[in-house]
Amino acid sequence: QVTLRESGPALVKPTQTLTLTCTFSGFSLSTSGMCVSWVRQPPGKALEWLALIDWDDDKYYSTSLKTRLTISKDTSKNQVVLTMTNMDPVDTATYYCARMDYDKGYFQHWGQGTLVTVSS
């Protein structure tokens, strides 16, 4: 059974750096074809893809946010970490991690999400 769970601060101040961790089970990110992505959703708004890391440690980022994002993995801990620098109130959102198979492109498994509020 595949599960993913996001963790991180619920509140960050403007200009701070956000660090989120996705802890997963039921698959290994060292297995060929496995990928983990981050997707966010501001309150009442649509989903926005942020970043993806694959089994081969290749990393992909949203064009509009790439200068602020870093994605990494710790295969031994079954974790993927996303950092986002220079947080702003417009970054207030629920942040989801999700699993994707490289040869598919859609997200079969999602975490429950974690709400991050940016406020002073």
Add this chain to the structure above:
Amino acid sequence: EIVMTQSPATLSVSPGERATLSCRASQSVSSNLAWYQQKPGQAPRLLIYGASTRATGIPARFSGSGSGTEFTLTISSLQSEDFAVYYCQQYNNWPPVTFGQGTKVEIK
């Protein structure tokens, strides 16, 4: 970047009726199109991939069609648990993958 446009933004439907949701891509995505259902406070759930293939455990009342730039999600007879927001997502030549802005299906 491929832009996905969903219509309508809100669809008011009575239980038992058919709901038809549309998704348009700014350029061809072939059949690389997925649909998700999201209920309040929950993560999205994969309904359809490959434009028309139901994901595991998805009831047959959900069907997808289309290719290229025009796609449709049809719910043949709405049940109470189907009232939710629906998103389309393209994954042609990712990254990036892009989502539509969503269609809310509400009770009429």
